[in-house]
Amino acid sequence: MANSVIVLDFGAQYNQLIARRVREADVFCEVLPGDTKASVIQDRAPRAVVLSGGPASVFEPGAPGMDPEIFSLGIPVLGICYGMQLMAHMLGGRVVAAQGREYGRTLMHKTQDSPLLAGVADPSTVWMSHGDQVMAPPPGFAVLAETSNTPIAAMADPNRNFWAVQYHPEVHHTEDGFKVFTNFLYQIAGITPDWKPDNVIASAVEEIRQAVGDGRALIALSGGVDSAVAGALAKEAIGSRLTAVLIDHGLLRAGEVEEVQAAFRDIDLQVVDAKAEFFSALGGVTDPEQKRKIIGREFIRAFERVQSLVGTREVLIQGTVYPDVIESGGRGAHTIKSHHNVGGLPEDIAFRVVEPLRWLFKDEVRRVGEALGLPEALVWRQPFPGPGLAVRIVGTVDEEKVGVLRQADAIVREEIYRAGLDRAIWQAFAVLLDIRSVGVMGDARTYGYPIVIRAVESLDGMTADWVRLDHNLLDRMASRIVGEVAGVNRVVYDITSKPPGTIEWE
Numbered sequence: 001m002a003n004s005v006i007v008l009d010f011g012a013q014y015n016q017l018i019a020r021r022v023r024e025a026d027v028f029c030e031v032l033p034g035d036t037k038a039s040v041i042q043d044r045a046p047r048a049v050v051l052s053g054g055p056a057s058v059f060e061p062g063a064p065g066m067d068p069e070i071f072s073l074g075i076p077v078l079g080i081c082y083g084m085q086l087m088a089h090m091l092g093g094r095v096v097a098a099q100g101r102e103y104g105r106t107l108m109h110k111t112q113d114s115p116l117l118a119g120v121a122d123p124s125t126v127w128m129s130h131g132d133q134v135m136a137p138p139p140g141f142a143v144l145a146e147t148s149n150t151p152i153a154a155m156a157d158p159n160r161n162f163w164a165v166q167y168h169p170e171v172h173h174t175e176d177g178f179k180v181f182t183n184f185l186y187q188i189a190g191i192t193p194d195w196k197p198d199n200v201i202a203s204a205v206e207e208i209r210q211a212v213g214d215g216r217a218l219i220a221l222s223g224g225v226d227s228a229v230a231g232a233l234a235k236e237a238i239g240s241r242l243t244a245v246l247i248d249h250g251l252l253r254a255g256e257v258e259e260v261q262a263a264f265r266d267i268d269l270q271v272v273d274a275k276a277e278f279f280s281a282l283g284g285v286t287d288p289e290q291k292r293k294i295i296g297r298e299f300i301r302a303f304e305r306v307q308s309l310v311g312t313r314e315v316l317i318q319g320t321v322y323p324d325v326i327e328s329g330g331r332g333a334h335t336i337k338s339h340h341n342v343g344g345l346p347e348d349i350a351f352r353v354v355e356p357l358r359w360l361f362k363d364e365v366r367r368v369g370e371a372l373g374l375p376e377a378l379v380w381r382q383p384f385p386g387p388g389l390a391v392r393i394v395g396t397v398d399e400e401k402v403g404v405l406r407q408a409d410a411i412v413r414e415e416i417y418r419a420g421l422d423r424a425i426w427q428a429f430a431v432l433l434d435i436r437s438v439g440v441m442g443d444a445r446t447y448g449y450p451i452v453i454r455a456v457e458s459l460d461g462m463t464a465d466w467v468r469l470d471h472n473l474l475d476r477m478a479s480r481i482v483g484e485v486a487g488v489n490r491v492v493y494d495i496t497s498k499p500p501g502t503i504e505w506e
């Protein structure tokens, strides 16, 4: 990638937002751990480096540092919050715990003109979140802006191309925050914005062609957005030398196999029945991470069985996207959950895995899908996790519980669809809890499972809010679930956002 940016992550809540803003400026961007070595960065040849915020204080023992050599690479650097404090600390400035801490809305005044803050209102409303502050800038630095509590709200050494802001330009609440990014990327770092769907398509097609050579490849096709887009790219790249494989692990939703077969009639699609293997491997397991690892392994074993069935194929193409990588603890982030296709992969794999979308967020994948001309219903389909209903049963997984959940899930989705909310909602689904509660139905005592209804809105799956569904709609779902699904006697609605919850329950 000729025009790319690296974000060094010091544990900020907002580092993914930084990456998103850079990409919204049509510049490719990757997040790496804060302690990444200068040589690794040099190998990737980024045009700029951004230092993220973080919870630590630079002057405390054990605070995350960075390789000082990075300041000698001649690459423009932008420090944000902790990133600015680290820059000050390492280059000879002074950082202290502030008298007045600033959280939230703050009015900032410029103290001099600068390319970084060009076009930013003066004064302007910025979003702060810090307890420490830079008291003295390092030699060579000038102060660009201040607030009533923070004498150095922005600083720079234009000669060495080091720039920094104490506030958070990446959050929507900061007025003209995006301007800081475009100023830094285009004017200061001189980057050409070329991270656009057409270029993404061209480079993904090229990547697949290179990997497959004149051989053949398998694509793991779930019928979801990501694998449909990856499949379209693969078809563009290698045409009929592609076989699509849908694994029926017994954890799919009602009617799903038939739907995928109908939607992908024009490609060579093999449906593999792996129900027995998945159920036997999952038997008795309750730990969510263990479930995910088992599922990741069984997926690969199923692909390997197809591989030997349909002849030699060295490459397996998957629709992995960036959040799968991030949440699986890739790139130094904390492991939230091992996505089956990343953190759940076994070590011994009989083929090379190619993931043309692994740098993209979901909304970017959708833009690529639209640019490829895929049907709207496919591009805007609600996501469904690869581990399927297994991560929506809290407790052990067996065919009986999957059957119960599948029926409840079909009702939730049908009602959402009827209400015309299918596209407005990121995901709406049912979760089964492996506990029982007492109820009364037809004058008789019941002792059955509760079903949780979950409906969330999101842009990219990284953060989400629960949907304020109409009470009558919730009521219809609940009555139908208890009335139609044997074994369920109670329905609850999940009103947790992400964070602190995740979208799925496991």
Ligand SMILES: Nc1ncnc2c1ncn2[C@@H]1O[C@H](COP(=O)(O)OP(=O)(O)OP(=O)(O)O)[C@@H](O)[C@H]1O
Pocket (backbone or CB within 6 Å): 219, 220, 221, 222, 223, 224, 225, 226, 227, 228, 245, 246, 247, 248, 249, 317, 318, 319, 320, 321, 324, 341, 381, 382, 383, 384, 385, 386, 387
């Ligand atoms: N049942 C399945 N059979 C074959 N491959 C699968 C199956 N489920 C998931 N995969 C593979 O794992 C990848 C990740 O799954 P994931 O659910 O994140 O993506 P998706 O299904 O393509 O899109 P969506 O997010 O819309 O559900 C898929 O892109 C696909 O390559």
Ligand SMILES: O=c1[nH]c(=O)c2[nH+]cn([C@@H]3O[C@H](COP(=O)(O)O)[C@@H](O)[C@H]3O)c2[nH]1
Pocket (backbone or CB within 6 Å): 292, 324, 327, 336, 337, 338, 339, 340, 341, 383, 384, 385, 386, 387, 427, 461, 462, 498, 501, 502, 503, 504, 505, 506
């Ligand atoms: O292919 C997948 N394999 C997985 O292991 C997996 N886990 C979660 N998801 C989907 O990712 C998005 C974020 O989910 P969470 O908030 O539950 O982490 C949501 O859209 C989830 O449905 C998965 N997709």
Ligand SMILES: NC(=O)CC[C@H](N)C(=O)O
Pocket (backbone or CB within 6 Å): 012, 052, 053, 054, 055, 056, 057, 080, 081, 082, 083, 129, 130, 131, 132, 133
């Ligand atoms: N958001 C941040 O990066 C905070 C930096 C540092 N922990 C402070 O409190 O000042």
Ligand SMILES: [Mg+2]
Pocket (backbone or CB within 6 Å): 222, 224, 225, 383, 384, 385, 386
């Ligand atoms: Mg899916």
